[in-house]
Amino acid sequence: MRGVNRPLRWEIEDQMKLHGYSLNQVAELAGINAGNLSRALNGVARSITIGQLDVLAQLFGKAPGWLYELYIEECISEEKWSRRRLIPYLVRCAELGRHDCIGPVISKLLDNSKNVSIIFAAAEQLFQTEKLREAEHFYQVVIDETKDSFSEMLAVSHYRLFLIAQGTDAEKNWRAVIRFEPFRKRLLEHHQLAALLNLTKACFALQKWDEVKKFADELAKLSMALCRTREKVESERHLIYYYGIGLLFKSIALEKQELYDDAKKYVYSYASLEWPEPLDEEGQKEVEMFGIWGKANLYTLEVLTxxxxxxxxxxxxxxxxxxxxxxxxxxxxxxxxxxxxxxxxxxxxxxxxxxxxxxxxxxxxxxxxxxxxxxxxxxxxxxxxxxxxxxxxxxxxxxxxxxxxxxxxxxxxxxxxxxxxxxxxxxxxxxxxxxxxxxxxx
Structure with a gap:
């Protein structure tokens, strides 16, 4: 019978014997280097990755997550943490719902505040693969355990939780806006652009027109400021898009407040966008799109009057x-x-x-x-x-x-x-x- 503290390698060896596999056969079938597998099974090195453990589980007919409770020993050696093993381990535990493994690992990690970055990295991997609910818990741990209020990691975690919270529940969306708003300017510039746009959209859907105007103004000013720096900024869209969409949302907020003449001024501005530097093909396409939207919204204002x-x-x-x-x-x-x-x-x-x-x-x-x-x-x-x-x-x-x-x-x-x-x-x-x-x- 398996004991709680029985080493991982013993369990693997038992399965090899049970299935009549030699070490070389297992290595070939699992796609693991035979030398590395030999050293791992002999206790010379901790060289089995979580991905390889998953392959072994499949080979031996075990359910996903097999031996995860023992794998933590592969990540720790005399209180030294293997970052390259822990991050994929936490990610896989989250994907498979192995919360019984996540809790103890996080508890040990938090003995040293520097290890919060490992939890953050796992959250980011989950977020990038759209495992949003799985990432949510890790981001919350980062927020709870980060003492530096100006930490970029803290700001990004708040931003990610804001994005994860967005849905069709208006009350939940508004709480998420309030929680994230103080951290928006602590993000890197390319994150700030996206964050301000998402805050504007969230407040637009909530009909919070004063907040829409505030975030839309910030978005337009930031995009123009970034253009004037002449430095290349990573962003999903051309900077002129963020400038134009800021003006557009500002005009809509004014329209909703029935300030039609003020709204028209902004519509005219984004309907014929001007930019401090020559535009490439991508930028020209954005200008053309805002021209279409501007025409439609001038119709809107005429109808509303x-x-x-x-x-x-x-x-x-x-x-x-x-x-x-x-x-x-x-x-x-x-x-x-x-x-x-x-x-x-x-x-x-x-x-x-x-x-x-x-x-x-x-x-x-x-x-x-x-x-x-x-x-x-x-x-x-x-x-x-x-x-x-x-x-x-x-x-x-x-x-x-x-x-x-x-x-x-x-x-x-x-x-x-x-x-x-x-x-x-x-x-x-x-x-x-x-x-x-x-x-x-x-």
């Missing part, structure tokens, strides 16, 4: 783009204006009826799911104002369902109040659907 005469031209433009997300944004604008100024847009809604049926495909996207809620809410009001009470109630229930699933408390309460306003006209089925949802307060 009550220009009914431009509605059909705007609808033609949306149709020409043939992008479902732009049609969604455009219809929100058209409905909002129709509700504010009292004109009919039935023909526009009919024109895009097939697109409207596809809006549910956005419900797993942070920003587009927010737009879907707003579309349903404005469409419900539109139906009520045109005397189509049953359709208005159906749209309200649809909006209520979305708000409930996304933990959008303010939207949920607003939809509840709207349904109550017309509840006397609701069918038994509509009332039954409404009563499924719990009462909430703002």
């Amino acid at each position: 009550g220009n009914e005469g431009i509605i059909d031209e705007y609808a033609d433009y949306l149709a020409s783009l043939n992008w479902l997300e732009d049609i969604l944004a455009g219809l929100i604008t058209i409905l909002k204006s129709a509700n504010t100024y009292g004109f009919s847009v039935d023909h526009v809604l009919s024109r895009f009826s097939e697109a409207i049926l596809a809006f549910h495909s956005f419900d797993d996207d942070l920003i587009l799911s927010d737009r879907h809620i707003r579309f349903r809410y404005h469409n419900a009001i539109y139906e009520f104002r045109h005397g189509r009470i049953e359709a208005g109630l159906d749209e309200t229930l649809h909006c209520l369902s979305l708000a409930h699933n996304m933990s959008r408390n303010e939207d949920y309460v607003r939809c509840t109040a709207l349904f109550e306003q017309y509840k006397a006209y609701a069918s038994e089925q509509q009332i039954a659907s409404f009563l499924k949802y719990p009462v909430r307060a703002v």
Whole structure:
């Protein structure tokens, strides 16, 4: 019977005997150097990697994670830690859910604060391979154990947790923004660009317009400052993209606050972007894209200020783009204006009826799911104002369902109040659907 402290090599040797394998056969079948395997089994060296242990487990018909509880001895020698063994070991333990192995290892590592970097490296490997939930625990350990508040490792860990937290739960998203915000300027510059963009997007989806303006301003200023340094900066997109998207989000935030004239100034700026240095092909493509967005958003501002005469031209433009997300944004604008100024847009809604049926495909996207809620809410009001009470109630229930699933408390309460306003006209089925949802307060 195997003892708790029985060496790893004894277990491997037992399996070799059980299966009738010679050392050379195992080495060949497992793709391990025979000399290294011999030294490891004889206790001369700790030379088995976690990957090789996985191959041996498969060879001997064992489940993934076989002997992981003993492998820690391969990583430690007289209190010296093997970084090149520990990192892949922690990664594999996380991937396989071997938390019984992770806890003791981390506990030993934290006897020396310098070992936090090993935990961080394991978290980064998991994050880069999109094992986000597995990485989350390691990043939290780094945060808890890092004493230097200006550590880049600490800032990156906060940023990663912010990204991992992003989803369709509005309350969780907002908590993540608050937690990460103080660390955003402690990141390296290329991380700062991405972080500011993600903070802007998160606040946009949460309709936190003052925060959108703040982060969008920082994004535009940082990208321009980096351009003026003349130093090459690693970034996913050309620097002009971050400059332009900062201006774009600033204009949208001003639009949402109904500061239409101020919003137009920013739209004109990103619709014809100017840059301090000559642009390559990538930069030119970004400029062209912002020109398209600028044209669309100038239409938006005209519609929002009550220009009914431009509605059909705007609808033609949306149709020409043939992008479902732009049609969604455009219809929100058209409905909002129709509700504010009292004109009919039935023909526009009919024109895009097939697109409207596809809006549910956005419900797993942070920003587009927010737009879907707003579309349903404005469409419900539109139906009520045109005397189509049953359709208005159906749209309200649809909006209520979305708000409930996304933990959008303010939207949920607003939809509840709207349904109550017309509840006397609701069918038994509509009332039954409404009563499924719990009462909430703002």
